[in-house]
Amino acid sequence: MANLSTRKADYPKFQELNVQILGISTNHPFSQKTFAESLQLPYPLLSDFPDLQVTRQYGGLSGHPTLAKHGIAERAFFLIDIQGIVRQQWVIQGGEDVVFSSEPLLKAAREVAGK
């Protein structure tokens, strides 16, 4: 939740770089809508429930067997360029309390964008 809010706070910086943020989770779309309304996020949240296809394709399912069994994904970031090529990825280690700064994401986006 704090990570989503961090990206909300830094959203203008991503906009300046012409970066579209998409939040993806394995949660049910119904609960996701509540969540998005609650946080008033400026970017869309996409649901990968129930098949978890995107999560699996990105290798985003939790490495912990029990968590993976329950369809829980790792918290990770993927930077995709305009050709659809994944240019960089970050997998966040630690619990929910760990907030990943936007700076590495913005730095990588600047490099990809040549700015």
Add this chain to the structure above:
Amino acid sequence: MRDKHLCGWSRQGVQVWGFVALVLMSASPAAGQPTLVDLLRVLNLSAYAPGLGLPHLTGQTVTGETVSVTELRGRVVLVHFWATWCGECRPEMSLFERLHQDFAAQGLTVLGINIRDETPRIQRYAKDLGLTYPLVLDPEGVIAKAYGVIGLPTTFLVGRDGRPVALAVGPRAWGSAEARTLVQALLAEVVAQAR
């Protein structure tokens, strides 16, 4: 970051978010009668897209009865999440009681989902406010998690056909004429379908 009107109920781990993709983009009713969309807009309610299912909800009420939202199909259901410590929730409780009193016989069910309060505390609260509609216990926040609730009050409206109609995060004017018109419009849906 949460809505300023929301009580701060949240718990780390309630929602587990997967990953975020960052994509570099290449470029930038009848006349005089308010429609459902109009009413939702006036009340600042967020509408659901068609086809979205409602999470299953089963729980015990404070009086020991079992409530299942799927068994309420055929009725309009107003589900609101609340807690005794939630200051923004308290004024709404009497408004929901009024709706319950006025429309239950016509097919409205109001369900108050209490998050993490102890039963005696809920009972005292209900007695103080004169609440008679079902108050469902959610001591572990399981129902709240299924519905994605991270702040209170949060309210959902469900049509007679079981479809989620609208969502409100934060307090709304549930005592207003528009709210009553909205409830009546939803109650009328089944009449139209039954003919």
